[in-house]
Amino acid sequence: MLREYLQALLFIFIAEMGDKTQILAMMFATKYKMSQVLLGVLIGSFLNHGVAVLFGSLIGGMIPANVLQIIAGSAFIFFALWSLKEDDDEDEEEGVRKLGPVFTVAAAFFIGELGDKTQLTAITLSVDAAHPFVILLGTVSGMLLTSGVGIIVGSKIGDKIPELFMKFIAYGLFLVFGSMKLYTSLPEHYINIFSVSGFIVFIVICSAFLIKPIIDKKKKGEKSSYQKAAMTLHDYMNQMKSNFDNICLGENKCGHCEGQNCLVGYTKDMIKEGIEQGTITNPIETDSREVWAKKAFDHAKIVDSLKFTLKYLMDNYKDLQKRDMSNAIRNSLEMALFEETLEFHGDINMYLEHIKEKNPFIMEELRKSL
Known part of the structure; x- marks a missing residue:
């Protein structure tokens, strides 16, 4: 027995x-x-x-x-x-x-x-x-x-x-x-x-x-x-928190920290809310750009973060919570790169065409890793 x-x-x-x-x-x-x-x-x-x-x-x-x-x-x-x-x-x-x-x-x-x-x-x-x-x-x-x-x-x-x-x-x-x-x-x-x-x-x-x-x-x-299942939403948000810490060039290069009035600062607060509450109540909006101080960012690291976010978004697109939160991060990265947000409805090729209209070089960088 x-x-x-x-x-x-x-x-x-x-x-x-x-x-x-x-x-x-x-x-x-x-x-x-x-x-x-x-x-x-x-x-x-x-x-x-x-x-x-x-x-x-x-x-x-x-x-x-x-x-x-x-x-x-x-x-x-x-x-x-x-x-x-x-x-x-x-x-x-x-x-x-x-x-x-x-x-x-x-x-x-x-x-x-x-x-x-x-x-x-x-x-x-x-x-x-x-x-x-x-x-x-x-x-x-x-x-x-x-x-x-x-x-x-x-x-x-x-x-x-x-x-x-x-x-x-x-x-x-x-x-x-x-x-x-x-x-x-x-x-x-x-x-x-x-x-x-x-x-x-x-x-x-x-x-x-x-x-x-x-x-x-x-x-x-x-x-x-x-491997896809192993990365939870919490892991992703913590990784993005680390990424945005690196995107910021620091006060010695960028000047006085503007906190919420800086795109990076605003997004870091948004990510913190996502980690603590499991939701983002204030996603990035194009109309918000007028309140942000003009700051210099590390564009190469922004592109790397966008690659990471797009991969995570595509792997988890059917999960509404993960999709909403990663889309909020994606919009923030787009704002830093193009000063506007782009639409993404699950078709990565169509999205890359939108990127190509803004910057062909960034589109090619993204395509290499997707």
């Missing part, structure tokens, strides 16, 4: 490390309390995996044991390759936010796991299990543990975790267990140098095909979903 529980927990824990549902937990943790997120994970996973375990238990008694082992081994090989698949951006939480924190998370996890490899893993583990309910407890525990690790550790060092490393752990575990099951379950006359060589070639080709998009993305400097 304990072996089945630990086996189920381990498989789900490894399979979900760096997967979309762990990233989803990290994202929810930036909006809701950790206890609410984990309770939602518990409810959603219990319902989803409960259906899977029930199904696995029902079909388990209808299929010979040796055939079940071959099916399980083949399924694990499939899960190994699936672990290398690049996750697309997930929108499961869209449309369920009105349910409240716990049920929003539960609904997102239930929907997100439908047909996913963890639900199929739960089915595979339960088809020949002596205690199906123990399998269910193990899979749900694995989901809770993975989500907890994602929230606690991922938010602190998630941007430093290599995506390929996370995927290879799951890939290796499923591949080894799947290969062992097939080796011990298939008739001896199927195990020969030709079949083994063909199997290895098949795995190598499929693995290379699945890894290529991740490597290409890394070469382009794109962040993984795990």
Whole structure:
């Protein structure tokens, strides 16, 4: 019984490390309390995996044991390759936010796991299990543990975790267990140098095909979903606070500090409000420029800050709070560069065309990094 529980927990824990549902937990943790997120994970996973375990238990008694082992081994090989698949951006939480924190998370996890490899893993583990309910407890525990690790550790060092490393752990575990099951379950006359060589070639080709998009993305400097989720709004605002400290040239070059009457000073107060209250009540407006004293700024650092802000804005455009606050910072940077604010509706190419009209050189600098 304990072996089945630990086996189920381990498989789900490894399979979900760096997967979309762990990233989803990290994202929810930036909006809701950790206890609410984990309770939602518990409810959603219990319902989803409960259906899977029930199904696995029902079909388990209808299929010979040796055939079940071959099916399980083949399924694990499939899960190994699936672990290398690049996750697309997930929108499961869209449309369920009105349910409240716990049920929003539960609904997102239930929907997100439908047909996913963890639900199929739960089915595979339960088809020949002596205690199906123990399998269910193990899979749900694995989901809770993975989500907890994602929230606690991922938010602190998630941007430093290599995506390929996370995927290879799951890939290796499923591949080894799947290969062992097939080796011990298939008739001896199927195990020969030709079949083994063909199997290895098949795995190598499929693995290379699945890894290529991740490597290409890394070469382009794109962040993984795990890295994007690791940067919270609070991290971004603190980074921008540091950036604006550097944009200011200091009184020895700029003259007496004007505080709120300086664009940099005004924006620093705006960022402070965003950090403390989670909202910005007084965003930059073009009409406000008349009250600001004419000051010199480090334009290269302003452009660098605009690059950083645009990347964050594009990564989090569907999150209304992050979008509003990063847009407020973006407008401030535009005011410093062009003495006016520009519109941005999610189309980066159209935005860059607006920049080109103001300053082609700045547009080229931005395009290089986006």
